[in-house]
Amino acid sequence: xxxxxxxxxxxxxxxxxxxxxxxxxxxxxxxxxxxxxxxxxxxxxxxxxxxxxxxxxxxxxxxxxxxxxxxxxxxxxxxxxxxxxxxxxxxxxxxxxxxxxxxxxxxxxxxxxxxxxxxxxxxxxxxxxxxxxxxxxxxxxxxxxxxxxxxxxxxxxxxxxxxxxxxxxxxxxxxxxxxxxxxxxxxxxxxxxxxxxxxxxxxxxxxxxxxxxxxxxxxxxxxxxxxxxxxxxxxxxxxxxxxxxxxxxxxxxxxxxxxxxxxxxxxxxxxxxxxxxxxxxxxxxxxxxxxxxxxxxxxxxxxxxxxxxxxxxxxxxxxxxxxxxxxxxxxxxxxxxxxxxxxxxxxxxxxxxxxxxxxx
Amino acid sequence: xxxxxxxxxxxxxxxxxxxxxxxxxxxxxxxxxxxxxxxxxxxxxxxxxxxxxxxxxxxxxxxxxxxxxxxxxxxxxxxxxxxxxxxxxxxxxxxxxxxxxxxxxxxxxxxxxxxxxxxxxxxxxxxxxxxxxxxxxxxxxxxxxxxxxxxxxxxxxxxxxxxxxxxxxxxxxxxxxxxxxxxxxxxxxxxxxxxxxxxxxxxxxxxxxxxxxxxxxxxxxxxxxxxxxxxxxxxxxxxxxxxxxxxxxxxxxxxxxxxxxxxxxxxxxxxxxxxxxxxxxxxxxxxxxxxxxxxxxxxxxxxxxxxxxxxxxxxxxxxxxxxxxxxxxxxxxxxxxxxxxxxxxxxxxxxxxxxxxxxx
Ligand SMILES: NC(=O)c1ccc[n+]([C@@H]2O[C@H](COP(=O)([O-])OP(=O)(O)OC[C@H]3O[C@@H](n4cnc5c(N)ncnc54)[C@H](OP(=O)(O)O)[C@@H]3O)[C@@H](O)[C@H]2O)c1
Numbered sequence: 001x002x003x004x005x006x007x008x009x010x011x012x013x014x015x016x017x018x019x020x021x022x023x024x025x026x027x028x029x030x031x032x033x034x035x036x037x038x039x040x041x042x043x044x045x046x047x048x049x050x051x052x053x054x055x056x057x058x059x060x061x062x063x064x065x066x067x068x069x070x071x072x073x074x075x076x077x078x079x080x081x082x083x084x085x086x087x088x089x090x091x092x093x094x095x096x097x098x099x100x101x102x103x104x105x106x107x108x109x110x111x112x113x114x115x116x117x118x119x120x121x122x123x124x125x126x127x128x129x130x131x132x133x134x135x136x137x138x139x140x141x142x143x144x145x146x147x148x149x150x151x152x153x154x155x156x157x158x159x160x161x162x163x164x165x166x167x168x169x170x171x172x173x174x175x176x177x178x179x180x181x182x183x184x185x186x187x188x189x190x191x192x193x194x195x196x197x198x199x200x201x202x203x204x205x206x207x208x209x210x211x212x213x214x215x216x217x218x219x220x221x222x223x224x225x226x227x228x229x230x231x232x233x234x235x236x237x238x239x240x241x242x243x244x245x246x247x248x249x250x251x252x253x254x255x256x257x258x259x260x261x262x263x264x265x266x267x268x269x270x271x272x273x274x275x276x277x278x279x280x281x282x283x284x285x286x287x288x289x290x291x292x293x294x295x296x297x298x299x300x301x302x303x304x305x306x307x308x309x310x311x312x313x314x315x316x317x318x319x320x321x322x323x324x325x326x327x328x329x330x331x332x333x334x335x336x337x338x339x340x341x342x343x344x345x346x347x348x349x350x351x352x353x354x355x356x357x358x359x360x
Numbered sequence: 361x362x363x364x365x366x367x368x369x370x371x372x373x374x375x376x377x378x379x380x381x382x383x384x385x386x387x388x389x390x391x392x393x394x395x396x397x398x399x400x401x402x403x404x405x406x407x408x409x410x411x412x413x414x415x416x417x418x419x420x421x422x423x424x425x426x427x428x429x430x431x432x433x434x435x436x437x438x439x440x441x442x443x444x445x446x447x448x449x450x451x452x453x454x455x456x457x458x459x460x461x462x463x464x465x466x467x468x469x470x471x472x473x474x475x476x477x478x479x480x481x482x483x484x485x486x487x488x489x490x491x492x493x494x495x496x497x498x499x500x501x502x503x504x505x506x507x508x509x510x511x512x513x514x515x516x517x518x519x520x521x522x523x524x525x526x527x528x529x530x531x532x533x534x535x536x537x538x539x540x541x542x543x544x545x546x547x548x549x550x551x552x553x554x555x556x557x558x559x560x561x562x563x564x565x566x567x568x569x570x571x572x573x574x575x576x577x578x579x580x581x582x583x584x585x586x587x588x589x590x591x592x593x594x595x596x597x598x599x600x601x602x603x604x605x606x607x608x609x610x611x612x613x614x615x616x617x618x619x620x621x622x623x624x625x626x627x628x629x630x631x632x633x634x635x636x637x638x639x640x641x642x643x644x645x646x647x648x649x650x651x652x653x654x655x656x657x658x659x660x661x662x663x664x665x666x667x668x669x670x671x672x673x674x675x676x677x678x679x680x681x682x683x684x685x686x687x688x689x690x691x692x693x694x695x696x697x698x699x700x701x702x703x704x705x706x707x708x709x710x711x712x713x714x715x716x717x718x719x720x
Contacts, residue, residue, distance in 0.1 A: 022515050141513040145705070146668075149509045152706030153501040155382050155681035229710050275710050303681070304674030308506075314664030321515035321663070345505070345705045346512030350589050350635050 001357035005327060008032040008073040008099065010090045011080035012040050012048050012058050015104055018320035019077050020049050026324060027352025030054065032071045034061040034090075061090070068097040074360075075327050078103035084115035085210060091122050091133050098129035100330050102323055106216050108135025109144075110339050113222035113235070114207060114214035123337035132333040135219075136326045136340050137319040142296050142310060143220045143281070145345045148227045150298075150306055159301040160224065162217070162281035166315075167288040168264050169252050176252045179264040179285045180241060188241040188262045196238050215239075215267035217281040224279060227341035231274040240266045242286040250287045263287045325349050328356035361717035365687060368392040368433040368459065370450045371440035372400050372408050372418050375464055378680035379437050380409050386684060387712025390414065392431045394421040394450075421450070428457040434720075435687050438463035444475035445570060451482050451493050458489035460690050462683055466576050468495025469504075470699050473582035473595070474567060474574035483697035492693040496686045496700050497679040502656050502670065503580045503641070505705045508587045510658075510666050519661040520584065522577070522641035526675075527648040528624050529612050536612045539624040539645045540601060548601040548622045556598050575599075575627035577641040584639060587701035591634040600626045602646040610647045623647045685709050688716035 005028035009016050012035040020030050033045045035058050046054040059067055068076070076099050078090045087105045094101035111119040126133050143162060151157060168176040176182070180192040195213075198206075206212040215237050225232050241262035248257045257263050264286025271279040296310040329343045340346075349356060365388035369376050372395040380390050393405050395418050406414040419427055428436070436459050438450045447465040454461035471479040486493050503522060511517060528536040536542070540552040555573075558566075566572040575597050585592050601622035608617045617623050624646025631639040656670040689703045700706075709716060 025515070138513075141509060145509050145512070146506070148708065149501060149505050149705050151708035152505070152685055153498075153678045153682045154708060155385070155677060155684070157708065228708055277710075304677035306673060306678065307671060309669050309671075311667060311669075313666060317515060317664035318513045318666065322513045324515070325512055345509050348508065348511035348514060348517065348588050350517075350637075 001354040001360045003354060004028050004352065005075065005354045005357070006031040006071070006073045007327070008034070008068065008071065008076040009045070010034045010061065010064070010076050010078040012045065013079065015079035015316070015320055017049055018316060019079060019324055020045055021051070022320055022324040026349055028327070028354065030056050031073050032056065032067050033058045034064050036061050064090075064093045065097065068093060068099050073099055075100040075102065075330055077323060078105065080105070082106045083213070084108060084111045084118045088118050088122070092125065095122055095125040095129060095131060095133060098131045100131045101133050102326055102330050103135050104137040104319055104323060105135055106137070106139070107214055107219055109137070109139050110219040110223035110226065111135070111337070112339070114212055114218055115210050116207065117210045119337050127336045130335045132330055132335055133337045134330060134333070134340055136323050138313070138315050138322065139216065139220055140322050140326070140340050140346060141318065142313060143217070144223055144227070144341065146308065147224060147298055147300070149345065150300055150308060151228060154300050154306065155303040157277050157300055157302040159278045159280065160298070161301065162298040163284065164282070164296045165284040165286070165292070166294055167292070168285045169250060169287055171252070173252050175285070176250065176264070176287070180239070180262045181250060181264045181287050182253050182255055182257050183262045185241055185243075185260070185262060188265070192265060193239045193241070200234070215269060216283045217267065217269040221269050221271040221279045221281055223339060223341050225271060225273060226339065228277070230277055232271055233274055234272045235269065237267060237269045240268060242266055242284060244289050246289070248287050248289060253287070257287055322346055324353070327353050331357050332359045361714040361720045363714060364388050364712065365435065365714045365717070366391040366431070366433045367687070368394070368428065368431065368436040369405070370394045370421065370424070370436050370438040372405065373439065375439035375676070375680055377409055378676060379439060379684055380405055381411070382680055382684040386709055388687070388714065390416050391433050392416065392427050393418045394424050396421050424450070424453045425457065428453060428459050433459055435460040435462065435690055437683060438465065440465070442466045443573070444468060444471045444478045448478050448482070452485065455482055455485040455489060455491060455493060458491045460491045461493050462686055462690050463495050464497040464679055464683060465495055466497070466499070467574055467579055469497070469499050470579040470583035470586065471495070471697070472699070474572055474578055475570050476567065477570045479697050487696045490695050492690050492695055493697045494690060494693070494700055496683050498673070498675050498682065499576065499580050500682050500686070500700050500706060501678065502673060503577070504583055504587070504701065506668065507584060507658055507660070509705070510660055510668060511588060514660050514666065515663040517637050517660055517662040519638045519640065520658070521661065522658040523644065524642070524656045525644040525646070525652070526654055527652070528645050529610060529647055531612070533612050535645070536610065536624070536647070540599070540622045541610060541624045541647050542613050542615055542617050543622045545601055545603070545620070545622060548625070552625060553599045553601070560594070575629060576643045577627065577629040581629050581631040581639045581641055583699060583701050585631060585633060586699065588637070590637055592631055593634055594632045595629065597627060597629045600628060602626055602644060604649050606649070608647050608649060613647070617647055682706055684713070687713050691717050692719045
């Protein structure tokens, strides 16, 4: 392709500050931007990005259909929320206009196993209009391709264990509470863990109805099994409280979490496959003790065992760079809802993005 | 492809014990085996593998031409030695017979920048007969695709630093001496470091004549720059002595290395590119202190910084699994000497190898 990529930004919050700058710095441009927040609607995107005016006004998302029709961008970056039911409308308006779309929505990474109804519907529209929809971000590399790349150096895998942690203090009070931080173990069991105490058939019904709330690793395990060619027999998720042996102050909760109380939780997903490979992956969100820091730690067990550790990953930048670097592959990918394990590994882009687009 | 892959093994030493077993365990079979060592010629490969008879006799490598013509294997695994000048004959006899070949030879990973003459010649033969030649092994994943996968999550790279270490005590005395282990720093300078004190043009002449001895990372930096689309401006290598602040016993050298003497060396390769990205990669081989162990430690510097660490990698198994898992991609790759950065990331093979071959 010999023209700069023209990109729309859907959702102009924290992630968009990075994705929009990265788009410009990779020789592409933002041609439209949407949000629902009255505080940003009407602003120039440069104000959000913290740089000079760019001449692109953030529009109310309710006008997205008309504006996408007018601007016909090469792709849209959706950075609004974390569940498919939340980003469905954004994906749909893109798909209906034949605009490729990529989202940081965590469920969007592999929504086939948690919201198959919405995903099938979006897939159909995108196939008809000839565009591609997908999810990407931190998990695309650090819970996805990093692991399958190491798997390629393994003779026989018996188990894949993954563990990723974050500090709930870095986010708002809602997240801390959703992680059960500050609860006694009894209350944690009642208020948090019990939601996943359901039978497999009950969960399957929720999934079919689009009412299941997947933890991040639920979709990751689906992606990994798809990439590795594994057939899932069972998959469960459960929430396990995390504790610390001393009292811990939480700024976010404005309280001291007593020793032995829940500092947060680990959302564990366990997948059994026909091929005899088990995936046991967990996301740990908690109030950190002074010596703790973010870690991404995976082990492939089998012949041989291999452990990979990434300390203090810069998740925001990594997420946004992954999404922006994926734009050429997104444009080149087959039409439909095409998850990234079907696109190959994301490549570093040293040249302007459009120079990597092959099909246009 | 709907028939089990038929593989030849060229070199029946330590690596072959693993590659041959992996071939069988991935639903393929060994149909020919070669060596030059009279101690193994004439043996059944099962004796080398440490299992029952397989009905395949190890033949003198001088008969390889005739036997490859008779058996027409789908691919040959070459595990003999570490320099292109050493494996040239093995690659050539495969290429002349149209047999795809993959080697653990370290230089073979990216021989274009160290032995361009031999590589061009092999490339021409392979294009004529329609087969593919390449090098693979530990570096394919741990110094190659692992790094470029993380690069794909990076917005802007300024530098890539890599560091991989091994204990010279795990190998023979020749290797320990080649690493300068046991020398005073003065003697190290004279006997080891001085070889790389040559001008760029003098090195280039050695390279053109096929007389340059690349350190492992010389070829790795070439591979990384090719994968990332970088243009090399300068590349140097140098050997830096490693020391320890206490005396260290060496079993292999049968001596005590005094504190402050060379325990081994780091072979550092520094590459500058037109795009402003620097690669600084080193291979450290030394007599380990009690607290040291093998490590593979890489950092991508830029926006953002990301460090990945692999402790105690099982290099032998990882090397052999990588080579065997690469067989389908080797068979499907374009003809010629096709280095693996052109094949995409190696995938784990959960099904028999032949089920992954697309072009046959
Ligand atoms: N890429 C990687 O990641 C990686 C990892 C590990 C090893 N390697 C490399 O792989 C190579 C093989 O390692 P290894 O441990 O298996 O070595 P090894 O145990 O010495 O086995 C090599 C075998 O090949 C034979 N041989 C040597 N030259 C030959 C020739 N021209 N034709 C036929 N056979 C020949 C040797 O015979 P003699 O004993 O008579 O010489 C020996 O039987 C080495 O160069 C090693 O450095 C690479």
